[in-house]
Amino acid sequence: xxxxxxxxxxxxxxxxxxxxxxxxxxxxxxxxxxxxxxxxxxxxxxxxxxxxxxxxxxxxxxxxxxxxxxxxxxxxxxxxxxxxxxxxxxxxxxxxxxxxxxxxxxxxxxxxxxxxxxxxxxxxxxxxxxxxxxxxxxxxxxxxxxxxxxxxxxxxxxxxxxxxxxxxxxxxxxxxxxxxxxxxxxxxxxxxxxxxxxxxxxxxxxxxxxxxxxxxxxxxxxxxxxxxxxxxx
Amino acid sequence: xxxxxxxxxxxxxxxxxxxxxxxxxxxxxxxxxxxxxxxxxxxxxxxxxxxxxxxxxxxxxxxxxxxxxxxxxxxxxxxxxxxxxxxxxxxxxxxxxxxxxxxxxxxxxxxxxxxxxxxxxxxxxxxxxxxxxxxxxxxxxxxxxxxxxxxxxxxxxxxxxxxxxxxxxxxxxxxxxxxxxxxxxxxxxxxxxxxxxxxxxxxxxxxxxxxxxxxxxxxxxxxxxxxxxxxxx
DNA sequence: ACAAAAGTGTTAGACGTACACCCATGC
DNA sequence: GCATGGGTGTACGTCTAACACTTTTGT
Numbered sequence: 404x405x406x407x408x409x410x411x412x413x414x415x416x417x418x419x420x421x422x423x424x425x426x427x428x429x430x431x432x433x434x435x436x437x438x439x440x441x442x443x444x445x446x447x448x449x450x451x452x453x454x455x456x457x458x459x460x461x462x463x464x465x466x467x468x469x470x471x472x473x474x475x476x477x478x479x480x481x482x483x484x485x486x487x488x489x490x491x492x493x494x495x496x497x498x499x500x501x502x503x504x505x506x507x508x509x510x511x512x513x514x515x516x517x518x519x520x521x522x523x524x525x526x527x528x529x530x531x532x533x534x535x536x537x538x539x540x541x542x543x544x545x546x547x548x549x550x551x552x553x554x555x556x557x558x559x560x561x562x563x564x565x566x567x568x569x570x571x572x573x574x575x576x577x578x579x580x581x582x583x584x585x586x587x588x589x590x591x592x593x594x595x596x597x598x599x600x601x602x603x604x605x606x607x608x609x610x611x612x613x614x615x616x617x618x619x620x621x622x623x624x625x626x627x628x629x630x631x632x633x634x635x636x
Numbered sequence: 637x638x639x640x641x642x643x644x645x646x647x648x649x650x651x652x653x654x655x656x657x658x659x660x661x662x663x664x665x666x667x668x669x670x671x672x673x674x675x676x677x678x679x680x681x682x683x684x685x686x687x688x689x690x691x692x693x694x695x696x697x698x699x700x701x702x703x704x705x706x707x708x709x710x711x712x713x714x715x716x717x718x719x720x721x722x723x724x725x726x727x728x729x730x731x732x733x734x735x736x737x738x739x740x741x742x743x744x745x746x747x748x749x750x751x752x753x754x755x756x757x758x759x760x761x762x763x764x765x766x767x768x769x770x771x772x773x774x775x776x777x778x779x780x781x782x783x784x785x786x787x788x789x790x791x792x793x794x795x796x797x798x799x800x801x802x803x804x805x806x807x808x809x810x811x812x813x814x815x816x817x818x819x820x821x822x823x824x825x826x827x828x829x830x831x832x833x834x835x836x837x838x839x840x841x842x843x844x845x846x847x848x849x850x851x852x853x854x855x856x857x858x859x860x861x862x863x864x865x866x867x868x869x
Numbered sequence: 870a871c872a873a874a875a876g877t878g879t880t881a882g883a884c885g886t887a888c889a890c891c892c893a894t895g896c
Numbered sequence: 897g898c899a900t901g902g903g904t905g906t907a908c909g910t911c912t913a914a915c916a917c918t919t920t921t922g923t
Contacts, residue, residue: 409646409647409683409684409685409686410646410647410683410684410685410686411644411645411646412644412645412646412647412684412729413642413643413644413645414642414643414645414718414729450642450643451642451643451645451718452642452643453642453643454720455720456718456719456720457716457717457718457719480715480716482713482715482716483690483713483715483716483731484690485647485684485689485690485731486689486690487687487688487689496645496647496729498716498718550779563902564902564903565901565902580886580887580888581901581902581903582887582888582902582903582904583885583886583887585902585903585904586903586904587885589903603893603894603895604894604895604900604901604902605895605900605901606894606895606896606899606900606901607893607894607895607899607900607901607902608892608893608894608900608901608902608903609893609894609901609902610901610902610903611902611903623859623884624857626856626885796875797875797876798874798875813913813914813915814874814875814876815875815876815877815914815915816912816913816914818875818876818877819876819877820912822876836921836922837873837874837875837921837922838873838874838922839872839873839874839921839922839923840872840873840874840875840920840921840922841873841874841875841876841919841920841921842874842875842920842921843874843875843876844875844876856911859912
């Protein structure tokens with residue numbers, strides 16, 4: 404029965420928007436146009452509005468930031484951050500969302516952003532505590548690739564097994580055997596479904612095309628090599 | 637550049653405190669002593685205080701709710717919930733934390749709680765949107781057992797391999813082969829470390845005793861049977 | 870002796886990895 | 897033909913699941 408009125412917060416929804424560009428994992432960052440941290444790079448985001456739910460706010464910010472509409476990319480909550488002093492403006496908690504997009508035409512600049520663009524995921528430093536948020540989100544993405552068909556969300560449909568493999572290699576940062584990868588993915592039920600079509604690479608045999616399958620989880624999971632300890636045996 | 641002042645929230649930190657009692661997964665619930673939802677079961681929790689970080693608030697609530705001190709149980713953030721109308725008192729967002737404890741003496745009643753006790757994890761309905769929060773946290777715990785040594789946090793030290801197996805069976809709800817489980821766990825490096833001691837069960841051969849090992853993740857993971865799809869082959 | 874729980878050995882099959890090999894195309 | 901990327905076959909080592917069996921206690 405506390406009589407003291409608890410502290411109130413503004414709630415920001417910040418987005419870690421990832422894509423794969425040029426075989427590298429990339430994140431959408433904005434250059435801040437306002438104080439605090441004016442001119443520094445930061446994750447795109449905005450305040451939760453009155454009567455709005457968190458996933459709705461994340462989706463709205465995503466649309467505002469990227470200009471895409473009608474699309475329904477992967478969007479999942481990563482965590483919340485409320486360390487005192489994390490925002491010089493005062494008591495502002497941040498809820499971080501992870502968004503996965505295929506490599507798309509350039510994003511637009513938001514209202515609060517002087518510029519927006521794709522950056523390497525080890526770009527530092529970022530404004531606020533966004534270094535940490537970005538690190539947490541990337542780690543989440545890496546583990547999600549093991550257990551869920553999330554990798555397909557990085558690919559524009561239809562895609563080839565090679566496209567999918569490129570995603571795994573970019574996100575995990577390790578090379579994978581094309582032959583074994585192909586077998587594993589096509590063998591997992593529900594990961595990808597074949598369209599009858601093929602796509603012709605600049606040179607080489609045409610590749611079969613696929614769309615995302617109905618599965619929500621991968622069983623058995625795709626094990627990331629050297630996940631914990633290198634096989635020191 | 638929005639001139640309208642964004643909505644402000646109070647932030648509640650709610651705890652999903654799990655333990656294993658009588659070979660069943662159990663959750664600590666309180667009976668609410670105040671409106672709203674007076675008399676209904678709810679997750680323990682409280683408001684984030686001025687100058688307090690989220691993990692600190694979770695730890696403080698845990699101590700207040702269970703009366704334990706000096707202990708450092710597993711505590712991890714599960715997610716945040718801010719659906720409009722989720723709390724009749726107004727704009728209150730909730731950050732949920734998952735706590736894992738060994739089976740302990742009865743918890744104490746908190747300030748806001750008429751009574752606190754252990755309940756089956758399928759106890760319904762709970763106040764607010766706590767049904768959903770509980771479901772999310774239990775699912776998190778289940779997957780954590782696969783990849784981390786979290787199961788040991790359910791055991792008072794020192795523990796036997798049989799104790800540990802009982803945790804897996806309770807949380808996953810499936811029987812495991814004692815022989816293979818023993819080999820797997822003792823074979824994984826860093827999961828458990830042997831004390832030289834033994835414990836005598838009511839009847840049967842004495843069991844070797846162990847403490848939690850240094851590993852933070854399990855590699856390879858312990859696969860939960862029938863994780864995604866039953867072997868419909 | 871018997872029951873009960875702990876722990877070891879063994880085996881058959883499933884799975885992962887490595888890599889040889891074939892396929893289909895553009896140049 | 898040759899380079900290139902796609903895809904299949906195969907062999908070998910490792911891991912898993914199933915279960916027979918031994919060990920060590922209390923009664």
